[in-house]
Amino acid sequence: MPRHLNESTLDGYLARSLDPPELRAYDAHLTSCLSCALTVEREGLAPERWERRGVLGRLVSVVPAERLAA
Numbered sequence: 001m002p003r004h005l006n007e008s009t010l011d012g013y014l015a016r017s018l019d020p021p022e023l024r025a026y027d028a029h030l031t032s033c034l035s036c037a038l039t040v041e042r043e044g045l046a047p048e049r050w051e052r053r054g055v056l057g058r059l060v061s062v063v064p065a066e067r068l069a070a
Helices: 007-015 020-030 034-044 065-069
Strands: 050-053 058-061
Touching: 007 020, 007 034, 020 034
Parallel strands: none
Antiparallel strands: 050 058
């Protein structure tokens, strides 16, 4: 079982950029760890990560400025 999500793994998990086996392990971990599930919910819905666009106001992921510069 993976460790709890920390700052570095949380960003990778939310961006789905971790290796597929690691993503599957964290997906399974979140089904039984309330603390990590609440962290993913809180951070995943943070306004600096999402914005509403278009006529329907759909949520779109915001690309961080440091990624745009790269």
